[in-house]
Amino acid sequence: MMQPVYTDLIEQLRQQIDEKRIITDPTLLFAYGTDASFYRLLPQLVLQLDTLDEVIFAVKTCYERKIAVTFRAAGTSLSGQAQSDSVLITLTRRWRDYKVLNDGAQIWLQPGIIGAEANTILAPFGRKIGPDPGSINSCKIGGIVANNASGMCCGTSQNSYRTIAGMTVVLADGTLLNTLDLNSIAAFKKSHAEMISELMLLMSECQANRVLADKIRHKYRLKNTTGYSLNALVDFDDPIDVLQHLFVGSEGTLGFIADVTYNTVVNHAFKASGLFVFADIEQTCLAVSQLSKTRVAAVELMDNRSLASVAEKPGMPRFIAQLGLDGNTEAAALLIELHAEDEQDLGLQSDGIQQIINAFSPIEQVNFSRDTKVCEQLWGIRKELFPAVGAVRESGTTVIIEDVAFPIAQLAPAVRDLQTLFVQFEYHEAIIFGHALAGNLHFVFTQSFDTPAEIERYSAFMDAVAQLVAVDYQGSLKAEHGTGRNMAPFIELEWGNDGYQLMLAIKGIFDTHGILNPGVIINADKKSHIKNLKAMPVADELIDKCVECGFCEPVCPSRNLSLTPRQRNTVFREISRLRRSDEDPVRLAAMEKTYRYYGLDTCAATGLCAERCPVGINTGDLVRKLRQNHTEKAKKIASWTGNHFATVTASAKAGLTVANKMHTLLGTNRMHKLTQKVYQLSGHKIPQWTVHLPLPATKIVAPIISGITKERIVYFPSCAARNMGVEAQAKDERPLAEVTISLLEKAGYEVIFPANLNNQCCGMPYTSKGFPETAHLKAQQLEQALWAASEQGQYPILMDTSPCASTSKQHLRKELIIYEPFKFVAEFVLPRLKIIPQPEPVMLHITCTSRRQGLAPLIEQVTKACALNVIIPDDISCCGFAGDKGFTKPELNASALAPLKAQVPQGCSEGYSNSRTCEIGLSEHSGIEYRSILYLVDKVSRLH
Numbered sequence: 001m002m003q004p005v006y007t008d009l010i011e012q013l014r015q016q017i018d019e020k021r022i023i024t025d026p027t028l029l030f031a032y033g034t035d036a037s038f039y040r041l042l043p044q045l046v047l048q049l050d051t052l053d054e055v056i057f058a059v060k061t062c063y064e065r066k067i068a069v070t071f072r073a074a075g076t077s078l079s080g081q082a083q084s085d086s087v088l089i090t091l092t093r094r095w096r097d098y099k100v101l102n103d104g105a106q107i108w109l110q111p112g113i114i115g116a117e118a119n120t121i122l123a124p125f126g127r128k129i130g131p132d133p134g135s136i137n138s139c140k141i142g143g144i145v146a147n148n149a150s151g152m153c154c155g156t157s158q159n160s161y162r163t164i165a166g167m168t169v170v171l172a173d174g175t176l177l178n179t180l181d182l183n184s185i186a187a188f189k190k191s192h193a194e195m196i197s198e199l200m201l202l203m204s205e206c207q208a209n210r211v212l213a214d215k216i217r218h219k220y221r222l223k224n225t226t227g228y229s230l231n232a233l234v235d236f237d238d239p240i241d242v243l244q245h246l247f248v249g250s251e252g253t254l255g256f257i258a259d260v261t262y263n264t265v266v267n268h269a270f271k272a273s274g275l276f277v278f279a280d281i282e283q284t285c286l287a288v289s290q291l292s293k294t295r296v297a298a299v300e301l302m303d304n305r306s307l308a309s310v311a312e313k314p315g316m317p318r319f320i321a322q323l324g325l326d327g328n329t330e331a332a333a334l335l336i337e338l339h340a341e342d343e344q345d346l347g348l349q350s351d352g353i354q355q356i357i358n359a360f361s362p363i364e365q366v367n368f369s370r371d372t373k374v375c376e377q378l379w380g381i382r383k384e385l386f387p388a389v390g391a392v393r394e395s396g397t398t399v400i401i402e403d404v405a406f407p408i409a410q411l412a413p414a415v416r417d418l419q420t421l422f423v424q425f426e427y428h429e430a431i432i433f434g435h436a437l438a439g440n441l442h443f444v445f446t447q448s449f450d451t452p453a454e455i456e457r458y459s460a461f462m463d464a465v466a467q468l469v470a471v472d473y474q475g476s477l478k479a480e481h482g483t484g485r486n487m488a489p490f491i492e493l494e495w496g497n498d499g500y501q502l503m504l505a506i507k508g509i510f511d512t513h514g515i516l517n518p519g520v521i522i523n524a525d526k527k528s529h530i531k532n533l534k535a536m537p538v539a540d541e542l543i544d545k546c547v548e549c550g551f552c553e554p555v556c557p558s559r560n561l562s563l564t565p566r567q568r569n570t571v572f573r574e575i576s577r578l579r580r581s582d583e584d585p586v587r588l589a590a591m592e593k594t595y596r597y598y599g600l601d602t603c604a605a606t607g608l609c610a611e612r613c614p615v616g617i618n619t620g621d622l623v624r625k626l627r628q629n630h631t632e633k634a635k636k637i638a639s640w641t642g643n644h645f646a647t648v649t650a651s652a653k654a655g656l657t658v659a660n661k662m663h664t665l666l667g668t669n670r671m672h673k674l675t676q677k678v679y680q681l682s683g684h685k686i687p688q689w690t691v692h693l694p695l696p697a698t699k700i701v702a703p704i705i706s707g708i709t710k711e712r713i714v715y716f717p718s719c720a721a722r723n724m725g726v727e728a729q730a731k732d733e734r735p736l737a738e739v740t741i742s743l744l745e746k747a748g749y750e751v752i753f754p755a756n757l758n759n760q761c762c763g764m765p766y767t768s769k770g771f772p773e774t775a776h777l778k779a780q781q782l783e784q785a786l787w788a789a790s791e792q793g794q795y796p797i798l799m800d801t802s803p804c805a806s807t808s809k810q811h812l813r814k815e816l817i818i819y820e821p822f823k824f825v826a827e828f829v830l831p832r833l834k835i836i837p838q839p840e841p842v843m844l845h846i847t848c849t850s851r852r853q854g855l856a857p858l859i860e861q862v863t864k865a866c867a868l869n870v871i872i873p874d875d876i877s878c879c880g881f882a883g884d885k886g887f888t889k890p891e892l893n894a895s896a897l898a899p900l901k902a903q904v905p906q907g908c909s910e911g912y913s914n915s916r917t918c919e920i921g922l923s924e925h926s927g928i929e930y931r932s933i934l935y936l937v938d939k940v941s942r943l944h
Helices: 004-013 026-032 052-065 115-125 141-146 182-191 193-208 210-219 239-247 281-291 304-310 318-325 343-358 372-383 385-392 408-424 452-472 488-510 565-581 585-601 608-612 619-626 632-643 645-666 668-681 719-723 736-746 764-768 772-789 802-811 821-832 848-852 856-866 890-896 916-926 933-940
Strands: 045-049 069-071 087-091 098-101 106-109 164-170 176-178 256-263 270-278 298-302 332-340 364-369 398-405 431-435 440-447 711-716 749-752 797-799 833-835 842-844 910-913 929-932 941-943
Touching (some): 004 052, 026 045, 026 565, 045 052, 052 069, 052 164, 106 115, 164 239, 210 488, 270 281, 270 343, 270 372, 281 332, 281 343, 281 408, 304 318, 304 385, 304 431, 332 343, 372 385, 385 398, 408 431, 408 440, 408 452, 565 619, 632 772, 645 668, 711 736, 711 772, 719 736, 736 749, 736 929, 736 933, 736 941, 764 772, 772 802, 910 916, 910 933
Parallel strands (some): 711 749
Antiparallel strands (some): 098 106, 298 431, 398 440
């Protein structure tokens, strides 16, 4: 039952915020409240805010009522800083604006931009942002700044604290301050004179306390994100400078960061990487000490357990596995990266660093290489470390990654002491790796929180770690992952009473009511790090290894509509737990009901999540499995349609005919209104009409065999191509099959069709709807037809739709050579024809199946061979049409393609892809006609 204070709050918020973005559904609160940490708090409401005015209004309203507020960006944070049991504020996709300033020397960013996207924007200028966290492909600028996240090459010189030029912030009382706007600063100094005075007093007291000031300077020579950025008090004299630098790393406890302007850094074009293994950790760390005096860009340390954890992974150098076989359990490695402005400088660096390394007698090595593939393989070792632990952990346990820093001179004994603690507390799977140049080590281990004994083991272990790092070595308990809830109880241990009192004063100055992210950084409860622990109950082997990191979310087409893969997994885990425990049947029933739409019905099941997942989880596999829970009647219907497929597809074609005639009779507006009502009354079973709904395809006419000996190609037109023609206003009225045949004949091929064509299907529609038996039947039938048509695999097979080609490659067992359109064009068509690329711009959509197969570079290459100006829109990985979901759940398609139309440049009137159904949705939401790439190739190609 919601407390009255929140009921009143919601009524107030509704005055300015769309009710749809005020989330109170318990299942969605559970889902949206999940972050990458091992804590679980359930928010009372989640606000999805669209504008800065909404943020100011929400924060001010909560401040007046003394209701706690937590801000969240991507939720990849590991220490519990994005958790709330009150009001959780998230941002809609509208917070993704940016401006490149001063020829790339600076960049202005809103907090919703993903870190890697910022670097993509800066790439043409040869620049990048300074921070380079391991989660840069998922974490957002708001979180990067709020956590002072750093990374492998960033060190302490290029983090947000050092590269920030200015920011706009919202304080607890709703006041807005832009630190780059003189008028804003003047107004702020007038309205908040007392805050400015208190900050200046803190500055003077801190600088006058020599012992404390020296301690601050010492601790920030290391990487340090434990507590607030106290170095701001000794680094700057202007209170506005102090204020904005205190915001860096403040984890939402001082206010909301509405935008940030970075001073960018050079992104060197010339790079080299090498891997060097030493006999023991002592030699390894001595090498690090020498390397820290040079210009190396990154040095990643991996201890012997780390090397052993990835020894059997594909692509690893053979000597890694051999180390274990040789009985060498002491070896450790350094992965080193060099950056330079030119090849000559890179060569000189390589030679100089190699001499330093040789002095420490490496026992194995991969010499410095400039080859991109080699470098990627070497960094793949480092990236595999976290997944290596996550993938082998016991079901029901969580993966914890801690993040400390030691003085470099003491790195070797510190590693030894950490390893001793692993043995003492029986964390036998724990590994150590990290950014050695900064003395920054991560250690990863697995932990269960399902018994008091396990919680006590973890608590005792963390007490020992805190003593070792903060006291014995005077290091940092948090180097780059943020304090959060996890290290809040240990801040005073690390900083002493003076430092801790300083932090209490900072919190009090900015947040007098204590409403901003309470419990994070400042927490009086010395046991808070072992409370509100997240359960990771067994649910299904397909997702049990999920660590809920959120790396999957940026590529999920339903991320702004319903749930992401991480959220689908976490809700299903809770549903599974409730089913076993029978503790709350009412809550279980509510969760199952909500999950049907948010979890199952609106999942596109693209599999792109698996590409981003550190442990390779495809949540789409779970969704397809859960969709198999059909009645016997439904299974019989599916089986009948599989056995009478030609009849079913003929009915679909007839439906397109009827729709076209109705449109002609009623007109566009009336047709829209009528079909929208029918769609709603049918329970979303009868598709809603769109102006881009195709006309029925004309009958495919097989080409006449001329008798002249030609190379043969088997062409399998997909179900969509056989039944769906072009849209009513198409520039080229020919259906896809006709265009394909024209192109193949132009290239000099003889086209062969498989037998019984109209009854053939790859089985994908049945797979996605949860009818695996019928899918298998159709796949077997198609396999036999293709095997015969290709004369037992002798001829290549073209499938004109990428999902069909992908499905067939995955499920057909015979040795058939199957191509989707782009790869086929690249290998079989372009070499035979003269291509005259058109000057008119074209949009290009790379389907999710093509992305999964690694075809994106080839697809871009083929399109650029046919058009001089090719636009690939940002922030779209999948169109969300998902077979027929574009008809039955059009909101999924609309959400996935929401950023599309704004990216179509003026003068562009055509788009291309390789999936007929995707092209319908792309046309609908772009305002231009999308069609198969084969149309473009046919248009611009000539015989030599």
